[in-house]
Amino acid sequence: xxxxxxxxxxxxxxxxxxxxxxxxxxxxxxxxxxxxxxxxxxxxxxxxxxxxxxxxxxxxxxxxxxxxxxxxxxxxxxxxxxxxxxxxxxxxxxxxxxxxxxxxxxxxxxxxxxxxxxxxxxxxxxxxxxxxxxxxxxxxxxxxxxxxxxxxxxxxxxxxxxxxxxxxxxxxxxxxxxxxxxxxxxxxxxxxxxxxxxxxxxxxxxxxxxxxxxxxxxxxxxxxxxxxxxxxxxxxxxxxxxxxxxxxxxxxxxxxxxxxxxxxxxxx
Numbered sequence: 001x002x003x004x005x006x007x008x009x010x011x012x013x014x015x016x017x018x019x020x021x022x023x024x025x026x027x028x029x030x031x032x033x034x035x036x037x038x039x040x041x042x043x044x045x046x047x048x049x050x051x052x053x054x055x056x057x058x059x060x061x062x063x064x065x066x067x068x069x070x071x072x073x074x075x076x077x078x079x080x081x082x083x084x085x086x087x088x089x090x091x092x093x094x095x096x097x098x099x100x101x102x103x104x105x106x107x108x109x110x111x112x113x114x115x116x117x118x119x120x121x122x123x124x125x126x127x128x129x130x131x132x133x134x135x136x137x138x139x140x141x142x143x144x145x146x147x148x149x150x151x152x153x154x155x156x157x158x159x160x161x162x163x164x165x166x167x168x169x170x171x172x173x174x175x176x177x178x179x180x181x182x183x184x185x186x187x188x189x190x191x192x193x194x195x196x197x198x199x200x201x202x203x204x205x206x207x208x209x210x211x212x213x214x215x216x217x218x219x220x221x222x223x224x225x226x227x228x229x230x231x232x233x234x235x236x237x238x239x240x241x242x243x244x245x246x247x248x249x250x251x252x253x254x255x256x257x258x259x260x261x262x263x264x265x266x267x268x
Contacts, residue, residue, distance in 0.1 A: 036175040039217035040224075041148040044121050050218055057125050058169065059102030060132060067253055072108025074252070075168055079109075079198050082245050082262040088196060093163030096190055098183060099170035101125050103132035109166065111137040117162065119144045119154055151182055155189045162190050165197040169254075172202035173221045180225055181239055184263075188240030193267040197241055202226045203248070203259045222255060229259055236263050 047053055054062025058071065079092070093114050100106055100118040102125055110116040110133045118129045118141055126143045133141050146154045165187040174180050180201075187197040204226045217224070227235070233243045241263035249258040 033176050033178070036217065037148060037179070040173070040175045040221075041121065043217055043221065044125075044148070045123075047122065047124050054102065056173075056221065057101040057122065058104040059125070059128055060104070062102065063104060068104055070253060071104040072106070075105055075166075075198075075200075076108040076112075078247060078260050079164075079166070081247070082196070082198065082260075086196070086244055086262060086264070089163070093195075094161060095164045095166060096158075096162045096187075097129075098165065098167040098187070100129040101169075103129035105166065105168055106133050106141075107136050109164075110139045110141065113139050113164075115140045115142065117142040117144055117158075119146055121146055121148045151186060155186050159189050160192045163192055163195045165191055165195065166199075167197070168200045171200065171227075172223060172225055174225050175217070177225060177235075181235065184236055184239035184241060187263070188265055191265040193265055195265050197236075197263040197265075198260070199236070199263060200258055200260045201232050202255070203229050203232070203257050205257075226257075232259065232261070236261065240265070242266055 043049065043053075044057070047057075050056070052062070056062070060068045063071065082088075083090075083092075091112050091114070092109065094117070095109050095113040095115070096117040096119060097106055097109065098119045100120050103118075106116060106118060106129050116133060116139050118126050118133070120126045120129070123145045126145050130141050130143050133139065144154055167183060167187065170183070171180055174183070184197075184199070187199070191197060202223065205228075229246065229248070233246065236243045242265070243261060243263050245262040247260050249260065250256060252258065
């Protein structure tokens with residue numbers, strides 16, 4: 001076997017760089033959770049701070065026409081498969097979308113809903129979502145801007161009022177696992193008995209475990225909070241939901257390693 005010096009040097013350099021990054025992560029401690037939450041809030045409410053913001057928030061202008069039309073359609077198809085397997089009603093009824101962004105999912109789900117509740121921490125995104133839905137259907141839309149530090153307020157007065165709670169491309173950008181737990185508990189509060197939560201997360205495996213640079217939220221937003229597939233399944237149960245189904249999308253046109261869950265709220 002012949003070893004090529006150039007490749008061997010490159011391999012050593014890559015290994016050394018990885019070692020230095022790991023050392024750096026230990027030397028430079030992760031900032032307090034409160035600061036990470038503040039950074040996340042500043043990012044999503046500061047539309048002008050990042051040229052990629054509209055794409056990250058799934059605005060039509062940020063995704064482009066092809067991806068814009070694909071995102072919601074693909075998610076509605078996955079939801080339809082879950083609904084058929086679980087023998088759910090043919091339409092989703094009152095839908096709450098937590099993290100509606102610019103409406104990429106809303107334009108697919110709202111036309112088949114009785115009412116659509118558009119929830120986001122960004123007032124600009126909620127406004128854009130409402131505008132996009134109005135272009136495709138007459139379904140009533142309830143806009144709801146939430147405080148990233150007090151998301152539970154969104155559920156006040158709406159306990160048990162929705163049939164479908166969707167949360168897509170949101171979990172991985174949440175600052176901490178605690179924030180994920182809060183949203184799952186909110187879903188359990190807002191769902192009527194027999195309702196379903198359709199939630200997506202980004203999964204990690206033994207050979208792929210992203211290292212989020214929590215000192216720079218914008219740099220790591222798509223991998224801030226990831227889970228093992230079984231880990232998330234168990235977490236949803238701890239938060240008052242019953243995990244029923246999961247399907248994996250290892251790769252699509254936006255990113256990789258997506259897991260979609262159907263979670264029901266048991267009828268009393």
